[in-house]
Amino acid sequence: MTANPRLGRGSLVQRLTRLNVGVLALTLFLSFVLVQGMAYYTARAQQREAAGAAATLLAQNLAPMLAFQDPRAAQIQLDEVAGRRADLRELQLLDVQGRSFAHWRSRAQVATLARLPGFGQAFELRVPIVLQNEPIGALHWREAQAGLEAMMARIWLGGLALLLLALLLAALALRWVQRRALAPLVALAELTERVATTQDYGLRAAVVHGDEVGRLAGQVNEMLRRIQVWHQDLHQQLQQQRQDGLALRQLAHRDHLTGLPNRLSFDIELERQVIEVQHGLQALGLLFIDLDHFKAINDQLGHAAGDEVLIEATQRLSSVLRDQDTLFRLGGDEFALLVAPLHSAATLEQLAGRLIAAVSAPLQVRGQAMPLGASIGGAIAPQHGQEAAALLRQADAAMYAAKAAGKNCYRIATP
Ligand SMILES: Nc1nc2c(ncn2[C@@H]2O[C@H](COP(=O)(O)OP(=O)(O)OP(=O)(O)O)[C@@H](O)[C@H]2O)c(=O)[nH]1
Numbered sequence: 342m343t344a345n346p347r348l349g350r351g352s353l354v355q356r357l358t359r360l361n362v363g364v365l366a367l368t369l370f371l372s373f374v375l376v377q378g379m380a381y382y383t384a385r386a387q388q389r390e391a392a393g394a395a396a397t398l399l400a401q402n403l404a405p406m407l408a409f410q411d412p413r414a415a416q417i418q419l420d421e422v423a424g425r426r427a428d429l430r431e432l433q434l435l436d437v438q439g440r441s442f443a444h445w446r447s448r449a450q451v452a453t454l455a456r457l458p459g460f461g462q463a464f465e466l467r468v469p470i471v472l473q474n475e476p477i478g479a480l481h482w483r484e485a486q487a488g489l490e491a492m493m494a495r496i497w498l499g500g501l502a503l504l505l506l507a508l509l510l511a512a513l514a515l516r517w518v519q520r521r522a523l524a525p526l527v528a529l530a531e532l533t534e535r536v537a538t539t540q541d542y543g544l545r546a547a548v549v550h551g552d553e554v555g556r557l558a559g560q561v562n563e564m565l566r567r568i569q570v571w572h573q574d575l576h577q578q579l580q581q582q583r584q585d586g587l588a589l590r591q592l593a594h595r596d597h598l599t600g601l602p603n604r605l606s607f608d609i610e611l612e613r614q615v616i617e618v619q620h621g622l623q624a625l626g627l628l629f630i631d632l633d634h635f636k637a638i639n640d641q642l643g644h645a646a647g648d649e650v651l652i653e654a655t656q657r658l659s660s661v662l663r664d665q666d667t668l669f670r671l672g673g674d675e676f677a678l679l680v681a682p683l684h685s686a687a688t689l690e691q692l693a694g695r696l697i698a699a700v701s702a703p704l705q706v707r708g709q710a711m712p713l714g715a716s717i718g719g720a721i722a723p724q725h726g727q728e729a730a731a732l733l734r735q736a737d738a739a740m741y742a743a744k745a746a747g748k749n750c751y752r753i754a755t756p
Pocket of ligand 1: 598631632633634635636637639643644645646647648651672673674744
């Protein structure tokens, strides 16, 4: 792992730096080789030219000695020239028949460099010796390029060292330049990563310059702004839908006139409570409440007055409820009460008595005294049934028994 992930091996800065340094290295190396090659061939041509001129001069000087058959003087002349040219390897003066007249050969050790491949090269010259337009012999000249090769080797080594140093400095400079140049792009990449992980669409990129990266940052900001708006809209819509769903559920489960849980809620709750009874967790009491003489109110005072009485009856019934009692309006003038847990049958009977007393208290509807009462039928689970339907039947029958007994009273089902 690298200390700074932005400059890791896969980072754009690293890759661009490597690419630039590679191109730079190739360019510098090729230029270096080209310059070195040109310098080598120029120096070699100069050496050969100088050797040619020296050989011609020596041949002119040797002509009289050859003509007068003076090998000693010729040898002295060869030795003297050889002493002046370090790279000379062999000088040989030949007479017109090709016999050796004077000869000099270098005794210098072969240099280490000359043993390397491509090094140790030598060239040969043959200069005819002419006297009064008559060939009288020839000078054979063999010269090495040791000085030139040593100089080229030094230049190569020094040059390569300088090249490496230049490349190192260039790499550092390029890295710094690219870090600066790519900083907005790196910041942009970091921003998008942060948006992806935090889902914070309120984040914005800094637009430093008006170049391509600056324009890209501007576009990213615009996209983020739109996503933020969409996100907020979506959030609001979801919230609205959740509220609508809650309201709908409320509507579906509540009686709109009295605000009590309706028949649907009653069915669900009864099923739930009955299951607890079946598991032996509790006893359940059910009271079926039907108002007495309610139709007369409707008929005499109108439907709206009937509604008011239904609300009043709800309040009266609710006033005697305890925490474990839940009142439902089943429809019309029918109510139901679930008592869970139910501790005894006596409790259910007491509750039925209190409900009747509350409902049948004197009632004034629009200034007119109206009779109101309630007939209640009770059933207990598990004694009177362990299924919802059975329990309902029992309570219903008990309620009709109360009606039959003269109304405004309660009856509890018999097992
Ligand atoms: N105002 C009003 N009346 C309703 C509503 N729903 C049903 N009713 C009426 O309530 C009356 C109920 O009828 P019953 O229970 O037979 O009348 P009752 O006079 O109470 O008869 P008993 O139960 O025998 O005493 C009917 O006239 C229905 O039209 C309602 O939401 N509002």
